[in-house]
Structure formats: structure tokens, C-alpha cells
Amino acid sequence: MLRFLLARLSGLILILLLVCVCTFAVFFVLSPDPAVQICGKNCTPELIDQIRANLGLDEPLLSQFLSFVGGLFAGRTYGAGDAATHCAAPCLGYSFQSSQPVWEMVTERLPVTVTVAIGAAVLWLLAGVVGGLISALKQGTWWDRGAMLVALSGLSIPNYVFALVLQYVLVVQLEWLPFPQAVGFAADPWQWFANYLMPWTVLAFAYASVYARLTRANVIDTLAENYVRTARAKGLPSHLVVRRHALRPALTPITTIFGMDFAGLLGGALITESVFGLNGVGKLTADAISSNDQPVIMGVTLLAAFFVVAGNVVVDLTYTALDPRVRVKSV
Amino acid sequence: MTTSEVILQARNLVKEFVLRDQGGLFGHKRILRAVDDVDLTLYAGETLALVGESGSGKSTTARLIARLLDVTSGSVQFQGEEVTGLSRAELYRFRSNVQVVFQDPYSSLNPRHTVERIVTAPLVYQGRTVPGGARTFTRSLMERVGLNPDHSARFPSQFSGGQAQRIGIARALAVGPKVVVCDEAVSALDVSVQAQVINLLRKLQQEEGLTYLFIAHDLAVVRQIAHRVAVMNQGRVVETGERDAVFREPADEYTRTLLAAVPRIRPEWQAARRARAHDRRGG
């Protein structure tokens, strides 16, 4: 087990380093000179040089990269003498737009994104798995056909369309939900909940559609397994046959996919956050891209990569715990 | 068996598989020795049966000899020529001399290809011309294996299990091999069909002087077709000998266990049945 963890963790670090190299290459080498950008309109060549020196852009690429990675783990100091600013680890640099430390910007927005992800995940797991299970058990009935039709529409309707329609109907027309505004949970729980309800629903709808179809297919396959026949031949009541013998094997592979989807969402839901004006990592990413704020783009990219890679490790560990064929060696 | 010319010889065959536990680079490595120092000699025109239970290494041995797998160590010589190190071009020549018939005809024949395409493919791959044109060639091959030649444009799924296995045999015969490796070639078939395919294999051997390496787990089947028998257990050949000698007086303990385990219809019932059948035919 320890050996397994060690292998996984070393893999994680390796992949994150690779992601660093790639994002660094893309944003700092291929895109236009950041110093010119920061400098703005009233710019002199001297000013540009000064900014370059301050950001370390006049150094060779390799040492730039090394100080970037060094900043991640140990922090770094920009400039020298009186003008020096220390950026504590993990240092992702400073935003070109607001000059705020990127790490701070990201961690400020993270709670919103986590809230969106967790709420949506609960909703889509419930709707997807339960819906898919009922569909599988009532295969070919009207319920099954109806549920699969809804799932298909969930897959085919674009996120933002559904979001706008939902907002129009629930807030503007029916006035069931108040107009969204940023409120903390402690300040006004109801407003907080109402705020998040629509983003949750929008995100969950698309995912639930995938999970419902997946669950249905897996349960149907599992019900055809020989061991389900054995369970019936033992005289087990059918609810036990389904619960014990069909559900666990059918749902175990879904945990894998869930882990990856959830980890992906922690990197920010770009469209949903933007549409509902939620100040999360997704919104931050969208804003950074539109203003070409390279340090921020790089920061969120690394963060998303970290979540996906870490999610992968968690998924592997979970799978090992759930499937005895992986957990227990054959004798 | 009249000739005693050695056509194929395997010496000190060893095949090891590396098994890796999960954990990538840090995983434990284990080595499984599937074939452990196996010697086999095939004489021209004979059937050598290689019998054993699952995991005995008999199929791996067959694959090493047909060079479908590379040996870990040891040598395989076909008509005196070493085949373990053959290059790609030389392998073509070897493949036209040694062919394999597999256990499951449906999964070893491409379901989207017609019989004609399946049986001419080996020649096409080897860049040889099909003698007499594809259609005529296929018809005559199908006749040889007892299939209706008019069905040459059909697909494997349109044939029954026994017929599909005949296509597998026809495909093996297409390149005019001297040695045919039958890897559990009749094991998946129903008894009645199995008997037909065994008879076909025997007929082809008599008419064309083929040499068979016959891999099987069913000793009763082996008894019907083999001239000589080699028994494998845990990667090793534990006994080799003339068929009747091995069946009547097995020298190795494992062979005895194996023979004792074969279920059989009581000989007295068999005798009574045959006597009655004989009477009916006589009367």
C-alpha cells in the first residue's frame, strides 16, 4: 500500500512539473511581451526595461522557469533593493491587471467554486444514479423512455442556454427566486441558497444526464451477470438481489468517473459562473483570458491541473478500496 | 509411421512472462516460467499430441514452435534451419511451411471477410500469386475440407461451428504447409461435430502427408488422432512416447492421474451395445 501511494505521489509531482513546463512555454514564450502590456500607453523604452528587470524577464528562459518553479515551492523576491517585493510560497506571481498576488486571487475565489461543485455533485449524483437505476429496473417502460429523453436533452442543450432560460423563467417571470446577489451563508442562508440553486441545477442537469445513461447501462449489464442469476437461485428477495448483487458492481466504475468530473469542476465552471455572475475561479479564468492576464491564466491552469491529477490519485485509491480484486492479491 | 525424418525440432525451450503488480515502476516484479526446458521432436507425417491441463504450458509451447511468440531461450529448428531468429522476410517462408488452426473458429476468422478472402489472404500477404485464380483456388480448397464450394462468398457467421472450423483448416492449408499446429482445434465443438473434424484431419494427413502438432486437454480425443503423445505438467514435458505405450503403461505418476480422471462409459455397456448393433446389422 505504501509502495502504491509512493508511486502515485511521484507520478503526481512529475505530471504537475510537466504542466508547469507546458503552461510556462505557452504563456511566457509564445505570447506577446508582457512588459509592453503592463507598461500601457504612456510608455518609454526605459520603463519597459525596468519592468522587465523587475519581473526577471531579461534573464534566460531556463532561469526564468526555474525561478517560477522556485517561487511555487519556496517563494521568490521580485526586484532588488528598496523596490524589492517578496512573494511568499506558493508564489504564482502578480496579476498584470490588479497587481494582486495571483495565489491570493485564486484562494479568494475558491470557496465559491467549491460550493458550486459540491452542490451540483450532490444533485447530479442523486438524480443521475437514482434515475438511471429506476430506468434500468423498468427497462422499456414509459418511465424509462421518458427519463432517457430528458437525459438526452440534458446532453444536447448547451449549458448557457439552459442557464438563461432558467433565469428568465424562475427569476423574471415566476419570481420564485430572488435576483442573485453575493451573500455569505451566515448573513442570509435563504438568499445564499437561492443564489446557488440555479448554478447547481444547470451544472447538475448536464452531468446527471451522463450519469443516468451510464448507471442504466451498467445496471442492465450487471443484471445479466451469472452471479445475479446465482443470487436469484439462492432465493434472495429481488430487492436484495438488486441492492447487494447488481448495484455495487454497477456503481463502482461510476465512482471513477465521478472523481474525475468533480476534480474538473474544482478548476472552475467557466460558463456557469459567468452567466450567474458568481465570483468563482471560473469567472476569474474568463476575465483573465479576456484581458490576457498571463500570470492569472497560468495560476488557474496549474490549479485545475493539480485538482485533476490529485483527483486521479483519490479515484485510484477509492477504486482499490472498493474492488476486492484489486485490493486483495490472489493466492 | 514409416518415415523417421525429423521435420521440426525444439530444444530446451523456455518462455518466461514478467508479471508486474500494480504500482508502476515501484511494483514487485514476478517471473512466471510458463515453458520450462521443453524438448520436442516432430517426425514428418506423424501426429504428435501435446496434452496437459490448463496452465501446463502446452499452448505457449505451440505458439513458440509456430513462432507466434518469441522464445526466452532455446531453439526451434524446421528442417534443420533455426527459426527463432528469423527475419521478417524469412518468416514468410517459415509461415508457408508451418500453420496454425485455433480453438474458436468464430473469433479467429475475420467476420467481415468472405471465405474466399479469408483463405486467399495468407497467399496475398506473402505476395504470392493464387494458383488458378482466387475463385477456383477457393473452390478446390473448400472441397478438400468438405465444404460446399458454392458457399465461397459467404461470411463465417453463416456457417455452423464445425463448418467454421473447416474454414480455419482451409485457411491453414492455403499456403501448402508441411506442419499444422492444431491448438485445441476441436475442443470447442460438440461431440458429433468434433468427430467429423477429427476424421477430416486424419483424412488430410493420409492424403497429403501433413504433420500435426495437436494440442489438446481431452485424452480421449488424443487417443483417436495421435501417433505419439507428450504430456505436459507445470511447464515441463513429463512423458513422451508412442500413443499406445503411454495410454497402456503410463510411466509418469502425473500421466496416470490424468488417465484415471477421464470419465468413461463402462466397457461392458459399450461391448453390449456393439454386439446388439452388430446383430441388428447381421439379422
Added chain:
Amino acid sequence: MSSPSSAPLLEVEDLTVAFPSPAGPTDVVHEISFTLDPGRSLGIVGESGSGKSMTSLAIMGLLPPTARRTGRVRLAGREISSLPERQMRRIRGDRIAMIFQDPLSSLNPYYTVGLQIEEAYRAHRPNVTRRKARQVVVEAMERVQITDAARRVDHYPHQFSGGMRQRVMIAMALSTEPDLIIADEPTTALDVTVQAQILRLLRSVQQDTGAGLVLITHDLAVVSEMADDVVVMRSGQCVEYAGCEQLFSDPRHPYTCALIDAVPQLEDDVGELRAVGDAGPSRGGER
């Protein structure tokens, strides 16, 4: 054959199983009838597609939902073919236990073998404590000669060899002390030496418990060693039903003759094997 005082253990009368097809319902089992007395064994032989497995599923009431079953099945004189599912469930596993062909896929990979055997036992004895159930499980595993049973109960199916898995299946069947055991190709997936052990085990279990045995197989030699009576099936029909010795020493139906002739025999001197007419498409996939 049957004792005059009591009804036979199993009576199957005109059992027919039909599946819907574009050309109307097709019988995969057609009017099969046989009886089995307690402690006796009946073999059902046939090639692939003969309907022998469907016959066993029909007796158990485990046919796929699209199948239609007609005819009567009586267990110790009580008609069970017309029972509602709730009552049939109480008979399955308790009074009729079943052993399947492939023990690996027939055991759930996610649960220990102990739990799976215990489940069979407790399904019909809801008030039994887990401690008592576990004791029964260990005893059943010891009875099928699984060594170190007390430790092995907590192992998963993939930790057992093929033969040991089939022993687990037999232990599961035994745990409820059924009156009838249906074994569907119980040794087909096993090596010949393991097959011999499992067949021996089945016989001794039957002797100890006095249960009736229905053995379904494609292997005539296995049937000849195990069965008191034999039903020969072909394309869903029973072509011959006779005592074992009678069937093998004096078969009446030409198909039976041909089938026995086609069986390769260890003791025979080699002659041309007689072949049965290649009867239609058969995938021969049962082995």
C-alpha cells in the same frame, strides 16, 4: 421405480418453454417429461442448443422474462410451476439448490465466499444469528473439503482456484440441506483431474444427504458415471428417456446411438469415428 407410498421427488410433465420470435413463438423446450425419486440422479444430455439448460431454469422458475412456460413441475407432489414468485422464492435455494457451469462468473467478485454462502442460508432462515450462520458456512465448506475453511470463509472468489470455486458453489447449495440439487454443466469449465474430484464430491454429498440430483451436461461419459436415469435431448425434444445401463448398452433412438458412437473413448482402438449428421447451425460454444 417410485416407491408406492409417496410421490416422487420431482415430476416434470409436458414442460414446454417458448420464446417469441418474428415467426411466432418458438419452442426451445418441447413437452419434456420425467420423474426423479429421492436420492436418485437423473442426467440430461444434449449438444449445444438442445434446450437442456433451459429445462433446468424452467424448473427453478428462473427463465428470462420473455420466455413462456407451460406444463407442470411437481416437487414432492406439490405443484410448483403455478406458484407466485413470492412462494417460489422460498423454494429456490432452500428446497432446490442449483450449481452452475462457470464458478468464477457465478460468484460475485465483490463479496467474500463466506458472505455469499451465508446469504443462501439466511435467505430462508431470517431469525438465525450471524454467529450460527457463520458456523453453518464453515461446516458446509469443510464438508466440501475446503481445507482451512475457518480462514477461507473471508476470502474472495478470485483467491480460489477453479475447482475450489466450484466447491464453494456446492457448499452454498448444501448449506440449506435441499431436497434437490440441479447441477448445470458443473464440471465443464474444469480440468479433467479437478472434474473427477468434483464429480466424486457430488456423489458423496448426494449419498450423505439423500438429495436428488439433476445433472445437466453435454458429456455422455460423465452422465454414464453419474446418472441412474438419462434424458437425451435434441432441439428441445426428448428423444430418449431410459435407465442409464439400458441407454448405454441398448440405445433405441438412432440419435442416441450416433451420439454414443461419436464419443471418443480412451479404451477403444482407433478406427474411423462415426459422425452424427451436422445438424444445422450450432455454435458449439458450451465447452
